[in-house]
Amino acid sequence: MIGCFLSPPPARSSDREDTLLMFVGEELDVLSIASRREESARQAPAVATVVTREMIETRGIFTLSDALSQTPGFYMARQEWGTRPYLRGVPDSVLFLYDTVPMNSDFTKSVHPLDDELSLAPVKRIEIIRGPGSVLWGPDAFAGIVNVVPMTGKDLNGVATGADYSAPGDARGAYVNAGHDGGAWDGFISLTGREGIADDQAGNVTRFWGDGSGAPVPPEDRYGYARADRPYFIDIVGNANVRDLATLSGRYSDYSWPYAMKDEEQQQAWLENRSTPVSYVKLESKKNVALNSALRFTGYYSSVDAEQQVIDLSLAPSERTAYTELMYDQKIFSGKGLFTTGTAYRSTQVSNAPVWDSYLPGYLVPENETFLPSISEVDYETRLWSVFGQYAHKIGRTDVSFGLRHDAHDFYDDSLSYNCGIVWSPSTEWGVKLLYGTAYRTPYTSQLLDKQEAGFEDIHTSLEEINTVNAEVSWRPDRRFGLTLGGFVNHISNHVADNAYAGLSDPNSQKIYGIELEGVVSPVEHLELSANLTAMRNTGPDEVYRYEDGIIIDPVDGSSETIYTELNYPFDTGPDRLVNFMAKWEPFKRVSLFCRTGYTASIDMVCPTCVTSESTPGVWLTDMAMTYRDIGIFGLDAGVYLNNVTDKDYQVPGTYSLIDGEPFSVRVLLKRAW
Numbered sequence: 001m002i003g004c005f006l007s008p009p010p011a012r013s014s015d016r017e018d019t020l021l022m023f024v025g026e027e028l029d030v031l032s033i034a035s036r037r038e039e040s041a042r043q044a045p046a047v048a049t050v051v052t053r054e055m056i057e058t059r060g061i062f063t064l065s066d067a068l069s070q071t072p073g074f075y076m077a078r079q080e081w082g083t084r085p086y087l088r089g090v091p092d093s094v095l096f097l098y099d100t101v102p103m104n105s106d107f108t109k110s111v112h113p114l115d116d117e118l119s120l121a122p123v124k125r126i127e128i129i130r131g132p133g134s135v136l137w138g139p140d141a142f143a144g145i146v147n148v149v150p151m152t153g154k155d156l157n158g159v160a161t162g163a164d165y166s167a168p169g170d171a172r173g174a175y176v177n178a179g180h181d182g183g184a185w186d187g188f189i190s191l192t193g194r195e196g197i198a199d200d201q202a203g204n205v206t207r208f209w210g211d212g213s214g215a216p217v218p219p220e221d222r223y224g225y226a227r228a229d230r231p232y233f234i235d236i237v238g239n240a241n242v243r244d245l246a247t248l249s250g251r252y253s254d255y256s257w258p259y260a261m262k263d264e265e266q267q268q269a270w271l272e273n274r275s276t277p278v279s280y281v282k283l284e285s286k287k288n289v290a291l292n293s294a295l296r297f298t299g300y301y302s303s304v305d306a307e308q309q310v311i312d313l314s315l316a317p318s319e320r321t322a323y324t325e326l327m328y329d330q331k332i333f334s335g336k337g338l339f340t341t342g343t344a345y346r347s348t349q350v351s352n353a354p355v356w357d358s359y360l361p362g363y364l365v366p367e368n369e370t371f372l373p374s375i376s377e378v379d380y381e382t383r384l385w386s387v388f389g390q391y392a393h394k395i396g397r398t399d400v401s402f403g404l405r406h407d408a409h410d411f412y413d414d415s416l417s418y419n420c421g422i423v424w425s426p427s428t429e430w431g432v433k434l435l436y437g438t439a440y441r442t443p444y445t446s447q448l449l450d451k452q453e454a455g456f457e458d459i460h461t462s463l464e465e466i467n468t469v470n471a472e473v474s475w476r477p478d479r480r481f482g483l484t485l486g487g488f489v490n491h492i493s494n495h496v497a498d499n500a501y502a503g504l505s506d507p508n509s510q511k512i513y514g515i516e517l518e519g520v521v522s523p524v525e526h527l528e529l530s531a532n533l534t535a536m537r538n539t540g541p542d543e544v545y546r547y548e549d550g551i552i553i554d555p556v557d558g559s560s561e562t563i564y565t566e567l568n569y570p571f572d573t574g575p576d577r578l579v580n581f582m583a584k585w586e587p588f589k590r591v592s593l594f595c596r597t598g599y600t601a602s603i604d605m606v607c608p609t610c611v612t613s614e615s616t617p618g619v620w621l622t623d624m625a626m627t628y629r630d631i632g633i634f635g636l637d638a639g640v641y642l643n644n645v646t647d648k649d650y651q652v653p654g655t656y657s658l659i660d661g662e663p664f665s666v667r668v669l670l671k672r673a674w
Contacts, residue, residue, distance in 0.1 A: 161174070
């Protein structure tokens with residue numbers, strides 16, 4: 001039976017269905033977020049992918065960005081401060097979860113845990129859903145969901161350690177995992193530390209905001225020379241479980257990431273630094289009320305204490321979230337039907353959230369001796385009540401599900417999410433999915449400000465909405481061959497974009513059409529070839545921005561008036577074509593070789609200060625990995641990982657100008673289980 005529970009807590013292994021489809025000798029890709037119980041990704045009522053622990057180790061996947069870049073539909077855009085995700089042509093549209101606890105923040109939608117700030121050393125698998133999920137997860141499960149599943153004491157009964165080194169740049173890191181399986185209980189803890197590569201771009205603007213007098217530092221004192229320090233990253237994860245009755249888990253992560261920003265038009269560069277300690281504590285419990293019914297409780301408390309340094313200005317936004325949920329499910333019709341209902345409450349308090357209303361590089365020029373950029377710091381608190389219901393039914397080889405969720409927000413507009421799906425398995429070889437779902441995204445913090453003084457009407461608090469149709473056909477005649485063809489249509493309404501040049505756009509609507517093709521073949525034993533392709537196009541009006549273009553000062557009374565300019569840019573879908581070719585070969589029992597060649601199509605860059613618009617050409621990049629198990633001493637493994645093997649010189653769009661892409665690098669990893 002395949003259904004769709006409508007609330008976040010994960011299912012444990014005891015909930016696994018007995019009808020999972022798998023071939024003899026095939027490792028089952030287990031997924032738990034599609035319908036809130038463990039099932040194969042092929043049978044789940046979603047377009048789903050699972051990145052297993054074995055894939056993480058043999059493919060040289062060190063970050064969440066690495067894993068998603070090999071998945072259809074995802075484009076990982078390098079930025080000065082990290083990585084920005086695009087999914088099916090929509091930027092910043094993925095709900096990221098760690099053990100089902102959201103990692104996204106309400107005060108910013110552009111910072112995601114895609115790089116070294118999230119360690120994969122303690123990770124068991126990565127669950128990926130392409131398609132909306134507001135019915136299951138509430139607002140912000142927009143174009144997709146990614147859930148990082150940590151290991152438990154059932155997965156590691158002992159100690160595992162590892163250390164790695166990267167060049168050029170002398171980056172290094174180490175981790176230790178420890179777990180214990182006590183039968184009736186189990187526990188796990190992991191600690192990872194890493195020192196990254198310092199940004200080699202120097203800054204020439206070293207002072208600007210000054211002593212708080214309301215005027216910028218004079219031009220003669222504004223310039224100098226500064227280099228970024230090394231970034232560092234710390235990640236601590238732990239969990240304990242007692243007889244599947246109660247699970248206590250938590251995570252603490254901290255990092256400091258100095259980086260340089262530059263504006264080629266003005267020949268300016270300056271240093272910034274982001275530090276974002278995040279943490280959560282979660283309690284789950286389950287009680288079987290009767291033979292065919294169960295009651296589940298989930299509660300967590302999370303915090304974010306961010307610090308951002310922009311030249312000599314310090315910003316310190318913070319966020320506190322408390323979440324509780326109670327869910328009841330009941331099997332009916334001799335187990336063919338599953339009814340689920342529940343309620344959830346979430347309270348979020350945000351303090352000192354910065355809202356930029358100006359184009360920073362325009363203020364750094366020597367000609368500006370008077371004005372500072374407009375920055376507001378916003379405090380607000382929101383509460384969300386949710387009520388949900390769902391029914392799933394199995395009819396022969398067909399699974400049908402539908403559900404509703406009502407979110408009542410005290411600040412934003414209420415929303416009603418709904419979905420329905422059909423998963424048909426006419427035989428063990430074929431699978432067909434037809435899915436429809438809606439999702440919502442909460443407004444940017446910038447939209448909380450009153451824009452009347454700027455000549456705008458108040459920006460309403462309606463949620464950005466997406467309606468998606470997914471269709472997928474898969475053919476797997478045996479374990480050595482598989483082919484999947486999928487298509488999607490995204491209809492986005494009330495879309496508002498946030499651009500570093502021009503601020504917020506006016507509400508917009510778009511349609512994005514796309515296809516996703518995946519294939520895998522094993523022509524001989526121990527050799528696996530795979531490929532995936534994503535192609536899409538969009539239709540709809542351009543984005544319309546109004547940005548601050550200047551200030552007029554009245555010489556009589558000294559009053560000022562801000563002048564705004566209207567700009568039009570195409571909707572930013574990122575590249576319209578993505579391709580991956582991958583090969584895995586195990587010439588010997590303990591040796592694994594992996595190679596990936598990926599293509600990213602050309603990307604346009606929005607640049608209102610440029611005389612002509614800029615774009616980057618398409619680029620092919622190749623990465624390689626070699627792992628060797630049980631070297632000399634039993635339990636000692638080694639890996640060598642090469643990034644951008646051909647050392648191609650290419651550029652990608654940054655925040656204010658084009659920036660260099662990742663150069664060639666080599667990473668060596670040694671690890672041992674004790």
